[in-house]
Amino acid sequence: MEHEVLVVGAGVAGLACARALADAGRRVAVFERARGVGGRCATRRVDGQPVDHGVPFLHGGEPAFVAAVEAALGDDLGRGWPATVEGDGVPCRPAAFEAGSARWAPRAGVNAFPKALAAGLDVGCGVEVVAMHATDGGARLEVVARDGTTAAARTVVLATHLRATTTLLATVDPRPPAVAALAPLLALVATAPCLAVIARYPADAPAPASDVVWPADGPVATLVHDTAKRGPGARRVLVVQATAAWSRAHVETPPEAWSRALLRAAAAVFGAWVEAPDHVEPHAWRGARVVEGTELAAPVVAAWPGGARVGLCGDAFDARGGVEGAWHAGRALAARLVAVPSGPA
Ligand SMILES: Cc1cc2nc3c(=O)[nH]c(=O)nc-3n(C[C@H](O)[C@H](O)[C@H](O)COP(=O)(O)OP(=O)(O)OC[C@H]3O[C@@H](n4cnc5c(N)ncnc54)[C@H](O)[C@@H]3O)c2cc1C
Numbered sequence: 001m002e003h004e005v006l007v008v009g010a011g012v013a014g015l016a017c018a019r020a021l022a023d024a025g026r027r028v029a030v031f032e033r034a035r036g037v038g039g040r041c042a043t044r045r046v047d048g049q050p051v052d053h054g055v056p057f058l059h060g061g062e063p064a065f066v067a068a069v070e071a072a073l074g075d076d077l078g079r080g081w082p083a084t085v086e087g088d089g090v091p092c093r094p095a096a097f098e099a100g101s102a103r104w105a106p107r108a109g110v111n112a113f114p115k116a117l118a119a120g121l122d123v124g125c126g127v128e129v130v131a132m133h134a135t136d137g138g139a140r141l142e143v144v145a146r147d148g149t150t151a152a153a154r155t156v157v158l159a160t161h162l163r164a165t166t167t168l169l170a171t172v173d174p175r176p177p178a179v180a181a182l183a184p185l186l187a188l189v190a191t192a193p194c195l196a197v198i199a200r201y202p203a204d205a206p207a208p209a210s211d212v213v214w215p216a217d218g219p220v221a222t223l224v225h226d227t228a229k230r231g232p233g234a235r236r237v238l239v240v241q242a243t244a245a246w247s248r249a250h251v252e253t254p255p256e257a258w259s260r261a262l263l264r265a266a267a268a269v270f271g272a273w274v275e276a277p278d279h280v281e282p283h284a285w286r287g288a289r290v291v292e293g294t295e296l297a298a299p300v301v302a303a304w305p306g307g308a309r310v311g312l313c314g315d316a317f318d319a320r321g322g323v324e325g326a327w328h329a330g331r332a333l334a335a336r337l338v339a340v341p342s343g344p345a
Pocket residue numbers: 008009010011012013014031032033034037038039040041053054055056057059092093127128129130159160161164194196241285287288289313314315316321322323324326
């Protein structure tokens with residue numbers, strides 16, 4: 001089947017964009033580098049038990065987003081989580097606790113949201129796009145996967161995180177001025193890394209009093225009692241996420257060393273038992289969140305004289321940021337692509 005739009009990246013932004021385009025009758029294919037969809041809206045299985053090691057819970061206030069999340073999660077809403085929070089530190093997105101904002105932590109994991117967005121879409125996982133070229137005199141764009149396979153369409157959406165988007169745009173050949181202008185625009189946006197540790201404990205480990213703690217100082221930004229989101233019988237699991245500054249300083253050091261240091265810091269909050277897990281999985285998010293440059297704040301489209309066009313979306317392209325911002329950015333880009341049909345300039 002000939003596709004009209006190729007979406008690169010199956011995080012919340014790419015899937016929201018693809019879903020809206022498909023609903024508007026466009027033939028869309030999505031390519032995702034990872035084995036599954038969701039990107040930073042991530043849930044890992046530890047011996048079958050879901051653990052959220054990226055965004056710890058979903059939140060948002062805009063009615064269309066609230067409706068989309070609740071429709072996607074169905075009976076597994078986990079509404080109002082976290083219920084017990086403590087600490088004088090700053091949550092990743094303080095807006096999550098403002099009046100009018102809803103919060104959700106499904107038992108199946110936050111990844112249930114992007115999975116539901118992907119249902120029925122043509123999504124190819126395990127496909128890393130490594131280059132992009134204009135063909136047919138700039139009428140179409142061809143994307144090249146790492147294994148050498150190619151696909152072409154009139155419109156390509158890059159819903160990859162910023163570093164990958166910048167890398168892919170640098171491969172585009174030929175590159176008209178409108179497309180070349182995108183690189184300095186993206187350079188306005190800064191992201192921060194986040195080192196995260198999943199730690200599982202023996203059955204007799206104590207239950208922490210709080211669902212989430214934001215310590216005021218030290219290396220830990222967010223300490224999550226992940227088990228509190230799961231059903232009866234779930235093993236005790238914590239997720240420890242480091243501050244941006246601490247993550248930057250340690251991201252190139254061995255994961256064993258920074259995992260131990262983060263568990264030591266978490267033990268100062270929950271108790272000495274935190275330093276004795278029976279299973280540890282470190283994960284380094286190199287571009288966890290957008291910290292500067294949300295002035296882009298709207299999806300971007302650039303065209304070739306022959307009518308081919310590239311659209312950019314993701315959490316950097318909506319002032320709300322985070323999962324809600326990613327969803328809005330994907331939808332806004334789809335609306336723009338549908339409203340302005342491509343054609344020769
Ligand atoms: C530790 C952590 C804590 C967070 N806390 C919060 C929070 O409290 N609240 C909140 O709202 N948000 C939070 N976030 C941020 C939130 O998860 C992101 O803003 C949101 O998920 C971004 O979605 P996205 O679709 O823009 O990007 P991503 O989820 O990054 O999706 C991009 C996708 O593109 C794929 N990709 C990249 N390159 C290629 C390629 N070359 N070819 C094919 N595919 C490619 C990636 O594998 C990925 O699946 C947190 C994130 C992290 C990591």
